[in-house]
Amino acid sequence: xxxxxxxxxxxxxxxxxxxxxxxxxxxxxxxxxxxxxxxxxxxxxxxxxxxxxxxxxxxxxxxxxxxxxxxxxxxxxxxxx
Numbered sequence: 027x028x029x030x031x032x033x034x035x036x037x038x039x040x041x042x043x044x045x046x047x048x049x050x051x052x053x054x055x056x057x058x059x060x061x062x063x064x065x066x067x068x069x070x071x072x073x074x075x076x077x078x079x080x081x082x083x084x085x086x087x088x089x090x091x092x093x094x095x096x097x098x099x100x101x102x103x104x105x106x107x
Contacts, residue, residue, distance in 0.1 A: 043069030048079035
């Protein structure tokens with residue numbers, strides 16, 4: 027289940043998404059959003075995309091919401107139909 031949190035030292039005004047990546051490892055990514063509800067929706071979407079990659083039904087266009095490093099990891103683990 028995806029969750030959101032803020033940096034413990036208060037260094038950032040943005041919420042961070044914590045979710046499981048397509049290989050099952052925990053991932054943390056900034057949502058670049060200051061609104062809690064919007065940040066939670068973004069975190070849930072990140073996890074949905076990671077699950078699609080894990081099950082092999084992810085299209086390359088859907089992976090474009092990830093930054094380059096994460097997108098490369100997601101695409102490498104995805105099984106293309």
